Each structure stands twice: as C-alpha cells, then as structure tokens.
Amino acid sequence: MxxxxxxxxxxxxxxxxxxxxxxxxxxxxxxxxxxxxxxxxxxxxxxxxxxxxxxxxxxxxxxxxxxxxxxxxxxxxxxxxxxxxxxxxxxxxxxxxxxxxxxxxxxxxxxxxxxxxxxxxxxxxxxxxxxxxxxxxxxxxxxxxxSTTALPVALPTTQHERLRPVLLYIAQHFDQQLTLESVSHEFDLSPRTLSRLFTNILNMSFVQYLKTLRVVKGIEMILQTNQTLSEIAYQTGYSSIAAFSKVFYQLTNKRPSSFQQGIY
Incomplete structure (x- = not known):
C-alpha cells in the first residue's frame, strides 16, 4: 500500500x-x-x-x-x-x-x-x-x-477571531432556544454587532445559520441513530416534528422522513 x-x-x-x-x-x-x-x-x-x-x-x-x-x-x-x-x-x-x-x-x-x-x-x-x-x-x-437537483446544505465556516468562538458556542448549544439576543449577551456583544458579523463574514443571517446547523445535525442523527423524528426534532431545538420538517424542507427540498426511509 x-x-x-x-x-x-x-x-x-x-x-x-x-x-x-x-x-x-x-x-x-x-x-x-x-x-x-x-x-x-x-x-x-x-x-x-x-x-x-x-x-x-x-x-x-x-x-x-x-x-x-x-x-x-x-x-x-x-x-x-x-x-x-x-x-x-x-x-x-x-x-x-x-x-x-x-x-x-x-x-x-x-x-x-x-x-x-x-x-x-x-x-x-x-x-x-x-x-x-x-x-x-x-x-x-x-x-x-x-444529476439535476443538488442538495443545498452548506455550513459556512470562518477563522475570524470574534465570530469563530460564537460558532463553536452555537454548535455546542444548538438544541437550546438560542436567539440573536441571548447569544449576543453571552459574548458581550450587541445584537446589531453580532448580526453584522454573520452577514459580513458568512454572508448569512444568524437565523439562517442556526437553521442550517440544525438541519445538518438532524441529517446526522437520522442517518446514524435509531431515534424517532420526534426525538430528533426536540434534540435539534424544535418543539414539534412539523416545525423541524418545515425548516428541513426549506433547506433541502426533501422531508426528513425521506432520509429516514432511504428515499432519495
């Protein structure tokens, strides 16, 4: 070899x-x-x-x-x-x-x-x-x-010294009820400043980033665990399957049940 x-x-x-x-x-x-x-x-x-x-x-x-x-x-x-x-x-x-x-x-x-x-x-x-x-x-x-329909799930990354710790924090707490205000407070930033960091550096809003991260984590759980969609929805920060499924479909144009059943 x-x-x-x-x-x-x-x-x-x-x-x-x-x-x-x-x-x-x-x-x-x-x-x-x-x-x-x-x-x-x-x-x-x-x-x-x-x-x-x-x-x-x-x-x-x-x-x-x-x-x-x-x-x-x-x-x-x-x-x-x-x-x-x-x-x-x-x-x-x-x-x-x-x-x-x-x-x-x-x-x-x-x-x-x-x-x-x-x-x-x-x-x-x-x-x-x-x-x-x-x-x-x-x-x-x-x-x-x-191959006519691409799966558009891309999670931005950065080495920016102010934003990188924020992304690490979100990755560790994505299952919680995070808001722009709560995360801003955690890092002693104003919501406006944090919002600008996301927009200027990642070309994505805070809310869109959080949604994308949760969908990525959801896909990972669907494919690597035997949890129900209800359990996965809860563990990715959503209060219901319907809410999770709606965001999942918005980002992937597929339902989470399709991934769970192996229908691609």
Whole structure:
C-alpha cells in the first residue's frame, strides 16, 4: 500500500486517466487540490466535505462532485461504518458541460449506484485503452443528465477571531432556544454587532445559520441513530416534528422522513 502522500501525488500523474481509490484514504488527506474532477460516493453513514470557507454535508446514497482545483478535504465524524468511494476523472473535456465546473451534492439512483459498485474491480490508474476505461468514462458522461437537483446544505465556516468562538458556542448549544439576543449577551456583544458579523463574514443571517446547523445535525442523527423524528426534532431545538420538517424542507427540498426511509 502506498504511503498517504503517495496516493495524493499519484492522482495527477496521468492526466488522461480515471483514478480509482476505494481504500479509506481520501478521508485522511488534509486540505488539497488536484487537476482532476472528483466523485465521492457516500455508501452509508454521513461524510463532510470541507472547503476553506464552508462545510458540505454528504448523506448516505449521495455523491459530491468536486471540480478540479477546488480546495477540500473529506471528513468522517464518529462513524467507522461510513464508506466512501472515490473516482478522479480526467478534466480535458470538462468544458463540454457546465456541470463539471460546479461543486454539487446529488442523490444516487439505482443505475449510478450499480455502476459505482462495479468500479470496485479496478484500482488506481485506468488509462485510455485499458479494460474498464470506457465503462468508467461512461460514469462521468451520464452525471450531467442524471444529476439535476443538488442538495443545498452548506455550513459556512470562518477563522475570524470574534465570530469563530460564537460558532463553536452555537454548535455546542444548538438544541437550546438560542436567539440573536441571548447569544449576543453571552459574548458581550450587541445584537446589531453580532448580526453584522454573520452577514459580513458568512454572508448569512444568524437565523439562517442556526437553521442550517440544525438541519445538518438532524441529517446526522437520522442517518446514524435509531431515534424517532420526534426525538430528533426536540434534540435539534424544535418543539414539534412539523416545525423541524418545515425548516428541513426549506433547506433541502426533501422531508426528513425521506432520509429516514432511504428515499432519495
């Protein structure tokens, strides 16, 4: 097995290849970029794709497309059961469709799931003319057609010295009845000042950030626990399933019951 740095440097050695990586390696990379577009499929559990300014949640039976040159690293939290599969595609024809230049998270239908599973018979570089190259290329070719509705759950992050402690506090108390006023008081800030920090630094209001965080935590609980939706709603700070479901649908265009039942 290659050392960790070897896998990362090897991805771009052959620009025309499809690089197949099914070992649990991508999750151990630090922030990085490469010349190839990346498809990471989350088979079970939940994964996070972290960018310099935000973190994307990638639920089970979804994949994330990471365009070439995009700084990122994958993170698996709390679950050894989470399985991810990675395919890195040549980028010389990315200009043929705008899909390939946009980061996005998409549900995986039965066809794509079976094709990704079949790709496990190859490992590392598959070059033009090699057995399997046409098949792997077909995966890339069908993505724009079958991936039309992205899952828009992105949680902004920041290293700003005044706002970062606030975000950490909210992450620790998201199940409580937080308000702009109560959080402002906790940090000896005026509500107006805190509101401006969220808007100017995260380009998102305090309320929108809190809603997004709670939905991310809700998805995590749905996929990694056996709790009821009522229990999850309460543990994410909502007084009813209806309130939780409404916010969940606003952000994901899906009902939480869909995730719980595995309907994507």
């Amino acid at each position: 290659l050392p960790l740095a070897g896998y990362l440097s090897e991805i771009d050695v052959h620009p025309q290849s499809v690089y197949v990586l099914h070992e649990k390696v991508e999750r151990r990379f630090s922030m990085h970029t490469h010349e190839k577009g990346q498809l990471t499929y989350v088979e079970g559990g939940i994964a996070y794709c972290n960018m310099p300014d935000r973190s994307y949640v990638v639920p089970a039976r979804h994949y994330i497309w990471v365009p070439k040159h995009q700084q990122h690293y994958m993170q698996i939290r709390h679950s050894k059961a989470t399985t991810i599969r990675n395919l890195y595609f040549y980028s010389h024809n990315d200009h043929l469709h705008p899909f390939y230049s946009r980061l996005g998270i998409y549900p995986v239908n039965e066809l794509l799931q079976q094709m990704i599973a079949y790709s496990a018979r190859w490992e590392r570089h598959v070059l033009p003319g090699d057995p399997g190259f046409s098949f792997l290329s077909a995966i890339k070719d069908i993505l724009p057609e079958i």
